[in-house]
Amino acid sequence: MSPEFPYLPDEGVVVVQRGPEPGGVGGAYRAFGETLRGLKTTFARIIEGPVTIQYPEEKTPVYPRFRGRHKLHKFEDTGLEKCVGCSLCAAACPADCIRVVAAENDPDDRVSAGERYAEVYEINLARCIFCGYCEVACPFDAITMGHEYELADYNREDLVFTKEMLLAEPVERTPLRREGE
Amino acid sequence: MSDGWVPEIKPTDDLSAADRRRLVESMRPEDAEPVPELSEVDIPDELRERIESAMQKYPEIRSASLPALWAVQRHYGWCTPEGIRQAAAVMGVTPGYLESVATFYDLFHTSPVGRHRVLVCHNLACWLRGAEDVLDAFCEAAGVDPDEADHIGTSSEDGAVYLRGFECLGACDIAPMASIDEHYYGPLTPEEARTAVEQLRSDARPIPDKALAGRETAGGPEPEPDPRVKEGEA
Amino acid sequence: MAGQTRMLFRHVDEPGLASIDTYRRLGGYRALEKALRDIDPDELLSSLEDSGLRGRGGAGFSMGKKASFLPRGDMEKFLCCNADESEPGAFKDRELMSKNPHQLIEGIVIAAVAAGIGQAFVFIRGEYWEVADILDRAVEEAYAAGYVGENILDTGHRVELVVHRGAGAYICGEETALLDALEGKRGNPRLKPPFPAIQGLYGGPTLINNVETLSNVPHIVKNGSDWFKGFGTEQSPGTKVVSVSGCVQRPGNYEIELGIPSREIIYGLAGGPPEGHEVKAWFPGGSSAPVLTADELDLPYSFESMADAGSMLGSGSIIVADENVSIPHLALRTARFYHHESCGKCTPCREGTNWTVKMLERVISGEATPMDLDVISSVQDNIIGNCLCVLGDSMAMPVGSMVAKFRHEFEAAIEAGRDAAPRPLDESPTDVKPVPVGAAG
Amino acid sequence: MTNGEEITLVVDGVEVRAQAGMMLVDAAKHGDVEIPVFCYEPKLGQPVGACRMCLVEIEGIPKLQTACSTPVRDGMVVYTQTDRVQEAQNAVVEFLLVNHPLDCPVCDKGGECPLQDISMGWGPGKSRVIDPKRHFQKPIPLSPLIKIDRERCILCYRCVRFSQEVAEDEQLQLLERGASTFVGTFDDRPYIAPFHGNIIELCPVGALTSDAYRFRARPWDIEDAGTVCTLCPSQCNIKLTVRDERIQRVLARDNFEVDDGWLCDKGRFGYQMIESPDRITEPMIRQGGTLVPVSWEQALEAAAAGLRDAGERTAAVVGGPSSNEEGYLTQRIVRGPLGSPHVVSTYDDAVDRELLLELSRPQLAASVADIDRAESVLVLGTDPMHSMPIIDLRIRKVVRRNGTRLAVATDRPTSIDGVAEETARYSPGAMSAFVEALAAETGAEVYDRAEGELGADAERIAGILRPGSTVIVWAGEPSLAVADLAAQLDAKLLEIPAGANGRGLREVGCTPVAGPGLSETSTGLSPTDLCEALTEGDVEVAFLVNADPVRDAPNGPGWNEALQKAKFVLAISMFEDGSTKHADVVFPAESYTEKEGTVTHPDGRLQRVRPGVPHPGNARPMWEVLAELAGLLGDETGIDSAGEALAAIAQDVPFYARITEGEIGGLGVRWQEREAARNFPLAPGARPERSSVVVPTSHVGTTGGVPGASPAPASDQLQIGTYRDLWAAEVTDRSPALRFLRPTQTLELSPADAERLGLNGTPEVDVRQNGTSLRARVAIRERIRPGTAFLVDGLGDGAGALARHAVEVSAAEGGE
Known part of the structure; x- marks a missing residue:
C-alpha cells in the first residue's frame, strides 16, 4: 500500500547509505579503473595486428579434429586403395548419405587389398551432417574427415562426391589452428 | 578411427580373374559326376568281380x-580317379562318395605312390626307441625329404619305394618298426633300414629275419601254468 | 616268472595254434558245443553277466550287461568285434588274433548266440593285413567245420561272420565310428543316444565288443562264471593282457591278474628301463591316459586305483618313458597323433588338437612364452567334456597332465628353444601379417 | 517325431511348454531362450551334434549336452546361462575362429553371418590364437553359380548334408580328415545339380557364395520383398533381395505347405531374366513390318479394334505364368463382349468338363503336405524333377525319413527311380492303358486286368500302394481311370499342370470346356483344333497372354504357321519371341516380380504374387490394361485395383467365394479347406459305366495311344516320347547365369536299341519321321524301355511333334 502524498519524514522512509562523494584518487579510480583494465587487453592486441581474416583470400584456420570434407586413402607403398567396399560407413551413417557398390578385385589389376573393392563410392555432401561416424566405423582407416569446409556449389548433383573426387589430393589446404591459439 | 586393430585381409590367390572366368566357362553340366552309367564305364573284369563279391557279403x-x-588300390597301385569311377559305377554310388571315403582313411592313396610301400611307425612307443633315426635312415637311403615323408608321405624318384611316417601300427613290442608291403618288421636299426631300401629296389624280400610273422610271443617263454587254468576239457 | 597268469595266452607258442585242428586238439570249440547243446541262450547270457567280465577295450563296461541291453525280438541284430586296435601302446589284440584266431571266433559265435544275433563282423584295422589274412583263413576253416554259418552244429543257430578290413583311421576304434566305417562311410562317430545296443549297424541293435573281451567268453562258458571270478579282483575278475612298451627291456604282452603292483609289471615282467635308467613318466592305459610319475609306480594296477590316481587303465597298455625323454617332445608327439587322427566332425576336437600342436611346436621352437603354457592348459580344459566322442579328451588329458606335472620342463624347453633360435619377441611368429595401417588424417 | 503330447520343462528358470520329443533348441525358443547353433538345421534331417555350439547344462546329467540333439522330457531343468555353459560356448567360438579368417569386411556374408552374430553374442570377445591359419586357394568356382572359399569354412556339414540327404545327388563331399577336412567334389569336377543353390543359403559363413550376388549389396543396403515364383507349378515362396530397385538375389521363404524352404536353381538364379535388356517395356504396334513403340492409348485402341472386328472369331491363349486375374479378365473379354468360346491355357488337348470336374473334386485333392503324411506315393506319368522340381525333394524326404513307399510309373526314367521301391515303364502314349491296368489291379471292376508285361508291372506297382494313405502325383493323359484308381485306393490326387498356374487358369475359366468356376459354357475349340482353325482361317484373331505357343506347344511349327495366317495377333509378352514376331499389337508383360495378383498352386492353394520392383519402362499392371481393354470393347468391369479383380473372380468362381488378399496372406490358403469349397459344381449326368479313355486324338501316331498294346516298331524304328526338360525354358536362355544349362537336343535310348541300331559310339544322329528331321546327340540310358527313345521338348526345334511317333534314326550325316 503506497503511502499518501505528501508523506511526512520519519514515516515509511528508508534511509539509504550513499557512496563517497566524487573526486580524489579513489574517485578517479572508481570512474576509470574498469575501463583501463579493458583497455589493457585492447592495447595488448593492437600490437598483434589486425585479426580480420581476409576470407576467401585467406582461410579460416580449423582445429586438428575439425570434421570437414571426407577423404579416401591409398596405401603409400602399394598404391592400393584402403577401402575394400565393406559398406560399414554406409551402415553407420545417420544421414544415409553414403552409397557403396562393391565389386570383385581382379588379381591382375588390383584396386584394393582384399577380394573386394568399392566400385562406386559416393557421399552426398548435401545430406552429410559431418558427424564422423563413417570414420569411426571404417575398419581400415580408409576414410577420414579432412579439413576442407568450402563445399558450396551451384548444383545439388555436384555435391555428390564420387570415389575419384574423394581419393584425389585436396586442392585447398586449410591452415591448422594450434592449441591455445 | 579404429584402435589399431585391423582385420586380417589377404590378397586373393594367384588365380587371375581371366583364369577364373575361363574356368567357369569351361564348366559344362555334363562335367558333374553323378552316379556313372554302368554302360558308359569300361571296367576290368577282375576288378568288377572283386567288387561284386564284396557287395554280396x-x-x-x-x-x-x-x-x-x-x-581298386590292388589293381592300379593307388586309388586312381578312373578306378574310383569304375568302382562307383559297379556300386551305384557317386565317385565323389568313394573319394570322400578314400581320403578319410590313411591307407588309401589318392595320388600315385612307389611300388613298395614302407610305413615307418613314429608314434610314442617307437619314437621312444629311436623311430626318428630309422625313418631318417629310410629317407636317406631312398633319397627323399624326411619332413615330407613324415607328414604326408612321398615316393623315391625311381618309383621303387613309398615312404611315410605313420601313426601307431600296433606293434610296440617290436619298436621301432615298419610295415613294408603290409608285412611288419622290427625292431629295426638305421642300418637295417638302409638294407631294406636296397633290397626293395631290387624287389627282393626285405630283411626276412626281422619279420614279425616269424617271431615268438614277446611275453617270454610260457610261465608255469597256473593251476587254476584247467586243461582243454570242460 | 611271477605275476603272469596265462588263460587267453595259454599254449600261445604251440606251433600251428592258428589252425583249427591244433586248436581243437587243445580243447577248442568245446565251449561252443556246450553253449549250443547244453545251455539255452538266456542262461548263457546270464552266466556271462554273472561272470562280471568287463569290456577290455578301454571303457570297462560289463560285457554281459551290454549284451542284455539288446532288445529281444526277431529283428536282425548285429555283433561287431572291435579289432581296430590303434591306441598307441596297445598290441594285445594283434597277438591274440594272430596266434589264436579260433579262440576269438568261438567267443564271437557264443556271444552272438547268447544275444540272439545272426550276423557278426570283425572290424580289423587295415594295417593288420597279415593278421586279417590269418583271421580270414580261420573263418574259412570254421565255416568248413560248421562252427559258423547257417546251421551251426545242426542246432539251428545261424551266425554269419565277415572279416571287414579298415583302412587306417584310429577313430574307427570308437564304437559308433566303427559302425559308420562298417557301413562304408567315413568313420565319423555318431551322436549317442541312440546307443548302438538299440540302434547301431544299419539301424539294428548292435553289440560291440573288443577282441580280448570276446576271447574270454569260451573260457567262461567252459568253466563257469564262478571259476572265472576266482581270478583277478572283485570288481574286475579274470585276467588282463597288459601291453608294455617304450623304455623297457622286454616290451611285450603280459597276461596278469589285475591288482598286482604296477612296479611288478614294469620292472618285474618287462624288465624295467635299460640298465642305469629310471622311469620318469608312464602312461598306465595307452597314450590317452594321463601320465603318472615314478612316484606312482607302486599303485596297484587296477581300474579303481588308476582312476583314483587321476588316470585310467583303459586298454591296459603301459608306455614307459625314462629320464632321457623330453616331456615337451613327448607331449607334442602325443598331440600330433591325435591331431592326425581327429575325424574332424566336432569343433573342439578338430580345432583343439590342431591348435595344441601348433602351440607345442612353438614351445619347442622357442617362440612361446610361459603364458602360452596357461593357454595350452586352458585349451585342454576347453576340449575335455565338450566333444562328440572321447578322442578330443584322449589328447587333452595326457597333454594337460604333462603340462601340469612337468611344467618346469616346458618352461625350460621354451628357454632352450629361444636360445637356440633367437628372434625378437615383438616379431610375429606367424607368416600372416596384417596389412599395415597408413598414417591417418 | 513329436507325438503331440504337451510337457513342461524349465529353461533358465522359466517354465516352458513344449511338445514331447521336440529338440531342446526348438523348445527353448518357446521360452524366448535362444541357444546358438551352426550345424543344426531341421530341414536337413536328424541332428548331427557336430559343431558343439549348443551345449547346455541339464540337471541330472553330469556332462554338458547338445541342445540340438536332446529331445525334451517332462520336468527337464535346463540352464543355458551358467558359467559352465558360457565357458563351453566361449571355447567353441574360440575353436571355430582358430582357422576362420577375420576378413569380415570383405566377406560377402558380413552383416548376415551367423558366425558373426554368435561370436558377438556367445563368444569370448578376444581370441588367443596367434598361430597361422590354414590356407586354401581363395574363392574358386564350385560351379558356374557358386564360389567356395574353403578358408572360411567351419565344417558345419550343412552343405554336404544337403547334397547327401536332401537333394541326394551326393556330388558334394567332405574330403580328407580332421583339421585338413574340406568340402569338395570328385576330382575337382563342378557341382552341378538342379538344387545346388540351396547350399548358399545353408552356409552359416561366407564360404559358399552366389556368383551372381557376390559383392552386390550388404544387408543394410537392401530390402526384402516376399512373393511367389511362377516359373513352374511348384510356386515356391520366395523373398527378393532388392537394392536400388533392382533384384539382386532370390531367397527361399519357408512355407512348409509349399516348398519346405527349398528352391531350385531356376527359381534362385532365374531372376536375371527380369533384368534382361531385351525386355519389351513399351506397347508396340506393327507398322510396315516392324514393331514400333506407341502410347498406351494407341496400342489399346488398335488392340480393341482388331478384336472388335473379329468378334467371335477370336481365340485366346493364356500362358502358364499368367495370374488368375489376367486369366479371368482375358476369358471375360473373349467370352463376354467378343462372344467367342475359344480360350485355352494349355496345349494338351482338353478333357471334357465332366472328367475335369471329376478330377478336380475337392475331396480328391491332395495337398503338398499330404505327401508327408502318406504311407505310399505313386508318381504317375511325370518326372517331378522336370515338371515340379520341389516335389522331387519332398518325395525324397518322405522316402528317406518316413519310410514312405514309393512307386514310379512313367514312360521315361525319372530322377527318383533310385529311391523308388518299384518302377514300371510303359510306352509313350500308353499311360491310360497302364492306369486302367493299375486300377483293375487295385480292384476296379470296370476295367479288365491286363495280361503279360503290362499286367505284371501293374501288379508290382499296385502291390506297394497302401489303400487309404496314398498320394498320387500325376501328369499326362487325364482319364476317368485316374479318378477310379484314386477312388479304389481311397487315395488323393496331386495333378501337376503343364503351366505354372495351370490349375488357377483352368478354375477362372481359361479352358474351352468350362467357364469361371468350371461352370457350364458353350464349348470352344481344343488347342490342336484351334491351331488348325487359325491356319484354315476359321478363327481370325489370336490373343496371346504371356503365351508363346511356337515354343511351348508340342506342335510348334504348326502354331508358327497358324499365327502367320491369323488376321490379327495381339500378344502380351515379356520378350520378342517366336510368337510375337507375328503380333500386330504387343503389350509389355509383367514378370512375377512386378505383378500383383493371385495364382493357384496345383494343390488348390491360392497365393499372392506381390510386386517387389517397379515396372520397367512404360509397362503397366496387366489387370489394369485388360480391364481397360474390356471397357473399350464395351464391358465396364469397374475393376480399379488388383483387389477388385480378385473380388470379381471370387464372385464368378463359386468355390473361391469371398476370398480376399487378406485371407490369402503370406502363406496362401487352399480353397478346398474353405467353407466355399462346398460350392464346387457337381458333375452333371451320371458317371459313365465304362471309361471312355480320352486320348488326345490328334497326337495319336501310328503306334501310340492304343491301350494295352504297343506293337514293336519296325526294326529300324524307335517310338519317341518327349519330355519338357527343366532347363528347356525361356528363363534359361535369358538369364546369363543359367545359360550354360541350356539343354542340347538329345536322343536317349536303351543300350539294347543302341546295339540294334548300331549307334554305340555315334555322337550324333538324325531323327526322321514323315519328312521332318532333327539332329540330336545320343545318350544311352540303362533304364529306358527298349523300343522307345526320348527327345527334349521345348527347344523350339519341333521335337514335340514327334511324340508318340515311330521314327527312323541314323547316324548324323556331314556333322556340324
Missing part, C-alpha cells in the same frame, strides 16, 4: 566301399 551295398577301394 553285406546287408547294404555301401558297406562294400572299403573293400571296393582296396580292390
